Amino acid sequence: MDIVEQLQSLLATPLVEPERSELIFVYLPEPLDPMERHERYAEPLDAELRLRGYGYVSGGGSMLSEENPGGGHDIEWSGIDVDASDPPAARELLRKHLPPLGCLPGTQLQYRHGDQSLYDEYDGEHWTTGAKSIADD
Numbered sequence: 001m002d003i004v005e006q007l008q009s010l011l012a013t014p015l016v017e018p019e020r021s022e023l024i025f026v027y028l029p030e031p032l033d034p035m036e037r038h039e040r041y042a043e044p045l046d047a048e049l050r051l052r053g054y055g056y057v058s059g060g061g062s063m064l065s066e067e068n069p070g071g072g073h074d075i076e077w078s079g080i081d082v083d084a085s086d087p088p089a090a091r092e093l094l095r096k097h098l099p100p101l102g103c104l105p106g107t108q109l110q111y112r113h114g115d116q117s118l119y120d121e122y123d124g125e126h127w128t129t130g131a132k133s134i135a136d137d
Helices: 003-012 034-052 087-097
Strands: 022-028 055-064 075-084 108-113 116-122 127-132
Touching: 022 034, 022 087, 034 055, 034 075, 034 087, 075 087, 087 108, 087 116, 087 127
Parallel strands: none
Antiparallel strands: 022 075, 022 108, 055 075, 108 116, 116 127
């Protein structure tokens, strides 16, 4: 079966939500509007996660600033929610695919392991993994 047939087969298969999943929040320290966030990050990450059976992108959002003098709000940072059926594999996939998509230093994968809040952080060249969140101290 060639790649086109594999993709057609995947598209024809109804999506089955995993019985158990864990949230991985992808913190993006950049002011992306919702369409840019979706096209640049959510779509390609969702495709890779689903293709390998590690989970899927379930949502996203933006943190808005306080009201500015013009009465509007600026986007301070963005995020993507990933429901991971295989959290370790999903985090590995995200660490592999985010840099080529252009993620900035300070990008984080925030997740829980047991009762601890942890994160992996990208410094522009490498990922630091399993750092303990200050919120747990």
